[in-house]
Amino acid sequence: MTAKPKVYALSTCPYCKRTRRFLDDHKIAYDCIEVDLLDDPKQDEVLDEIEKLTGRRSFPVVIIGKEIIVGHDETKLRKALGL
Amino acid sequence: MSAGTTQERVYCPVCQAKFRLNEKWKAGDIVVCPICGQKLKLEKTPEGWAGSRPNKGDEKEIRDRVDEYARIKGYVFNDMKEELIQGLLGKARRFGDFYCPCRMEHVPEFMCPCKPTRGGDVDKLGKCYCGLYWKKT
Numbered sequence: 001m002t003a004k005p006k007v008y009a010l011s012t013c014p015y016c017k018r019t020r021r022f023l024d025d026h027k028i029a030y031d032c033i034e035v036d037l038l039d040d041p042k043q044d045e046v047l048d049e050i051e052k053l054t055g056r057r058s059f060p061v062v063i064i065g066k067e068i069i070v071g072h073d074e075t076k077l078r079k080a081l082g083l
Numbered sequence: 084m085s086a087g088t089t090q091e092r093v094y095c096p097v098c099q100a101k102f103r104l105n106e107k108w109k110a111g112d113i114v115v116c117p118i119c120g121q122k123l124k125l126e127k128t129p130e131g132w133a134g135s136r137p138n139k140g141d142e143k144e145i146r147d148r149v150d151e152y153a154r155i156k157g158y159v160f161n162d163m164k165e166e167l168i169q170g171l172l173g174k175a176r177r178f179g180d181f182y183c184p185c186r187m188e189h190v191p192e193f194m195c196p197c198k199p200t201r202g203g204d205v206d207k208l209g210k211c212y213c214g215l216y217w218k219k220t
Binding site: 011014015035036037047058059 | 167169173186187
């Protein structure tokens with residue numbers, strides 16, 4: 001695995017929190033963007049990016065290499081991270 | 084028309100719909116909106132009957148609403164309930180009201196219980212968008 005995983009999350013979403021907790025518990029370094037806390041222009045840009053990647057606006061979105069995981073899914077996270 | 088009701092209706096500021104006024108009700112009474120479960124204080128306004136939110140934005144308001152709505156509809160919760168309530172409280176703190184914690188949009192139709200939920204999503208899909216309300220199995 002080369003690039004650091006990237007997490008798109010909502011600050012109020014408990015499933016996003018679970019995903020982040022999972023990564024923290026497994027000592028995985030990642031970048032996280034809390035989309036709802038961005039200012040409007042940046043938020044539009046990021047939402048467009050998420051829609052292009054996933055076809056919807058659902059959270060969390062985790063990008064691990066070429067893998068895109070939508071929703072909190074520990075099985076998929078483990079597989080993508082080789083845990 | 085059933086006994087104890089009138090043709091007059093009460094406007095609910097949460098679900099933005101009107102429900103039938105019971106003729107025994109009077110201004111100042113606390114009633115529960117049968118559509119969204121919100122507790123409302125009845126007020127007679129020049130435009131007609133309306134309900135105000137006695138504990139607007141308080142933790143008690145959303146906890147009561149969520150429990151009342153589930154009771155009215157016969158829905159149940161799972162172990163995510165408390166985390167989702169915390170998410171709703173976060174929405175109120177940051178965005179001014181109890182919008183769905185799993186949605187980006189802070190608009191009235193996504194105030195909990197959101198419009199798709201009130202429209203029957205739980206009965207159709209087994210749960211609401213964020214997984215707070217579940218159909219009893």
